[in-house]
Amino acid sequence: MKLSRKNLLQTQSYIDGQWWGAEHNRKFSVFNPFDGSLITKVADLGEKETESAIEAATRAFPAWSRKTAGERSDILRRWYELIMENVDDLALILTTEQGKPLEEAKGEIRYGASFIEWFAEEGKRAYGDVIPGHGTDKRITVIKQPIGVVAAITPWNFPNAMITRKVAPALAVGCTVVIKPAQDTPLSALALAVLAEEAGIPPGVLNILTTNQAKEVGATLTKSKEVRKLSFTGSTAVGKELMRQCSGTVKKLSLELGGNAPFIVFDDADIEGAVAGAMASKYRNGGQTCVCANRFFVQAGVYDRFVEALTAEVKKLKPGDGRQKNIDIGPLINVSGLEKVERIVGDAVSKGAVATTGGNRSEAGDLFYQPTVLTGVDNTMAVSEEEIFGPVAPIFRFETEEEVIAMANDTPFGLAAYFYGRDYALIWRVAEALEYGMVGINTGMISTAVAPFGGVKESGFGREGSKYGLEEYLVTKYMCWGGVER
Numbered sequence: 001m002k003l004s005r006k007n008l009l010q011t012q013s014y015i016d017g018q019w020w021g022a023e024h025n026r027k028f029s030v031f032n033p034f035d036g037s038l039i040t041k042v043a044d045l046g047e048k049e050t051e052s053a054i055e056a057a058t059r060a061f062p063a064w065s066r067k068t069a070g071e072r073s074d075i076l077r078r079w080y081e082l083i084m085e086n087v088d089d090l091a092l093i094l095t096t097e098q099g100k101p102l103e104e105a106k107g108e109i110r111y112g113a114s115f116i117e118w119f120a121e122e123g124k125r126a127y128g129d130v131i132p133g134h135g136t137d138k139r140i141t142v143i144k145q146p147i148g149v150v151a152a153i154t155p156w157n158f159p160n161a162m163i164t165r166k167v168a169p170a171l172a173v174g175c176t177v178v179i180k181p182a183q184d185t186p187l188s189a190l191a192l193a194v195l196a197e198e199a200g201i202p203p204g205v206l207n208i209l210t211t212n213q214a215k216e217v218g219a220t221l222t223k224s225k226e227v228r229k230l231s232f233t234g235s236t237a238v239g240k241e242l243m244r245q246c247s248g249t250v251k252k253l254s255l256e257l258g259g260n261a262p263f264i265v266f267d268d269a270d271i272e273g274a275v276a277g278a279m280a281s282k283y284r285n286g287g288q289t290c291v292c293a294n295r296f297f298v299q300a301g302v303y304d305r306f307v308e309a310l311t312a313e314v315k316k317l318k319p320g321d322g323r324q325k326n327i328d329i330g331p332l333i334n335v336s337g338l339e340k341v342e343r344i345v346g347d348a349v350s351k352g353a354v355a356t357t358g359g360n361r362s363e364a365g366d367l368f369y370q371p372t373v374l375t376g377v378d379n380t381m382a383v384s385e386e387e388i389f390g391p392v393a394p395i396f397r398f399e400t401e402e403e404v405i406a407m408a409n410d411t412p413f414g415l416a417a418y419f420y421g422r423d424y425a426l427i428w429r430v431a432e433a434l435e436y437g438m439v440g441i442n443t444g445m446i447s448t449a450v451a452p453f454g455g456v457k458e459s460g461f462g463r464e465g466s467k468y469g470l471e472e473y474l475v476t477k478y479m480c481w482g483g484v485e486r
């Protein structure tokens with residue numbers, strides 16, 4: 001890997017301001033999903049090292065939380081600047097371990113940095129209240145305080161931004177953090193730690209545990225009394241398990257879980273705009289995003305036109321090595337991801353669906369699936385229920401507004417939804433009727449640090465980004481002042 005700054009590629013965990021190897025020098029391999037080549041081996045930490053990381057975060061909390069919001073802001077701002085100065089190296093590390101095209105990786109680095117920029121400022125606005133007393137001798141004041149030691153567990157699909165989206169608000173309000181990144185993509189997390197240390201984030205404030213023992217390390221984090229908050233981003237199944245584990249110590253939780261986003265196109269929609277939005281939403285990161293369109297619903301009057309136009313654009317997508325120029329789509333992250341996509345498409349085709357393009361593994365590499373468009377799909381197929389997490393667009397036909405709202409909401413998930421239409425009354429009715437945490441109206445790209453990202457139902461709870469994201473790392477305390485009267 002040709003980096004301008006070679007020290008950004010680390011292979012040991014970062015605990016208490018030190019680079020830690022694992023007991024018995026245990027390591028696990030990190031591979032490039034494009035060609036299966038070994039990138040490097042990384043420290044494989046376990047329960048003992050996790051306890052050391054929690055102890056370090058606990059020790060660091062008093063001094064870090066005693067700093068003013070302005071002092072923490074200055075350090076976070078410097079971290080933001082260092083990340084922006086090293087976008088190219090950070091993106092190359094990310095693409096090499098995750099597979100997405102370099103331009104997408106650069107976009108993720110900038111997006112991830114924007115959370116640090118945003119919360120460096122927002123941390124200064126953790127306001128409280130003064131409430132008129134309930135008696136002539138009483139006064140009430142409300143303050144916000146950092147909750148304490150935070151554990152964060154993050155996924156492989158956005159190995160930079162899913163970390164900064166949690167760490168930025170946590171550190172801004174004075175919390176300290178222990179992070180367990182995904183075993184497929186630990187290198188991006190470690191590179192962030194290099195720059196955090198350079199920015200002046202003190203030892204113990206930010207700790208990164210690399211491990212191939214997710215269950216064991218997770219269990220150590222969830223059972224710890226010192227860890228007061230768990231912020232998890234990942235699958236709904238794992239989120240439910242972690243929620244169960246955290247009940248033992250009644251931790252505060254944020255769960256950013258799976259999705260099954262509807263993408264609705266009404267007869268009066270701008271079809272060209274809808275196709276552009278569909279391409280951006282569906283095929284970003286090869287379809288491996290929690291908010292990508294998972295089910296397309298197109299009204300009968302424009303169904304054939306939309307299918308033809310989308311198919312034409314999908315056929316232009318060029319799969320390959322994300323490190324090369326002019327590559328539009330990378331590999332799936334691993335064999336299980338590929339086999340899941342293959343199973344879901346096979347189920348649909350076996351029940352009568354037809355691929356207008358794609359529908360098979362790609363010759364671009366062992367983990368590649370062809371960008372695919374499916375028609376003739378219905379709600380008996382897995383494509384209507386499962387998060388595909390791959391470059392596959394099933395397109396359902398509908399007749400009425402009532403029918404499509406019912407279909408769109410017929411899922412346990414509730415993360416993101418999208419629709420294209422022009423009638424302002426319809427837009428209000430549909431936006432209010434969709435049971436999702438986020439709704440894209442005439443756009444397929446909604447993610448930003450200034451808005452509260454998160455879901456409802458089994459897509460989780462809690463919000464990341466915006467002023468709402470700060471609350472996840474704060475506790476509210478009120479003080480009742482008596483004896484005010486002479």
Ligand SMILES: NC(=O)c1ccc[n+]([C@@H]2O[C@H](COP(=O)([O-])OP(=O)(O)OC[C@H]3O[C@@H](n4cnc5c(N)ncnc54)[C@H](O)[C@@H]3O)[C@@H](O)[C@H]2O)c1
Binds near residue numbers: 233255290
């Ligand atoms: N809502 C969001 O913001 C968001 C963002 C990205 C991904 N996701 C979801 O994440 C999923 C894909 O990511 P993934 O495959 O990494 O998810 P995953 O749930 O398999 O893993 C997520 C993280 O949890 C860890 N983990 C797995 N099992 C664990 C256990 N028993 N105890 C403790 N930790 C455990 C993994 O090592 C990883 O770090 C998709 O469902 C996607 O929708 C959601």
Ligand SMILES: O=C[C@H](O)CS(=O)(=O)O
Binds near residue numbers: 157158288289291447
């Ligand atoms: O996978 C879901 C992430 O949240 C991606 S993004 O926030 O939409 O970029």
